[in-house]
Amino acid sequence: MRSLEVRYQRATRDAREMVDEILAADADDQAWVEQLGPALSGATVARMLGVSPQAVSSNKGLLRLRMRSGRVGYPIFQFAGKRPIDGLADIIRMLGPLVATDWTTASWLTSSSEDLGGETPIDALRDGHRPATVAIAAQRFAAALST
Helix, strand or coil: CHHHHHHHHHCCHHHHHHHHHHHHHCCCCHHHHHHHCCEECHHHHHHHHCCCHHHHHHCCCCCCEECCCCCEEEEHHHEECCEECCCHHHHHHHHCCCCCCHHHHHHHHCCCCHHHCCCCHHHHHHCCCCHHHHHHHHHHHHHHHCC
16 A cells, blocks of 8 residues: 555656546446546546647547536546547447437446447457447447437
8 A cells, every 4th residue: 555655646746636536536426437437537638638628628539428526527448548549539429429428328338248249349449459340339239229
């Protein structure tokens, strides 16, 4: 435990702020946190990506969730290091108008998919599967919702 405290104290201000955001997000809704993991604020994502907060809030390729507290969070699962996971933006843009809420998209991305051999869509993208394969699974998911 002491080692973690020392690492936190030695970390950059930006890294500590990201850790603080992650810990604060845990209080929003434990059930969702268990499935989706923590979420970052728009300001933190803007710093991480090196863009303005306005660019983050207008980016239709990032998954944003309105938390019960009213704040907006960006699930950390959509990032690989300091950038969005390749291929995810297209999936988010495609599903956006087809699903009821962004929470539906988040749930699908982090749930096991038979179309992907039991892997979650986000893990399939992270593991380098072709984004087209995940897009087909997303289309099937959206079609199932409309029936």
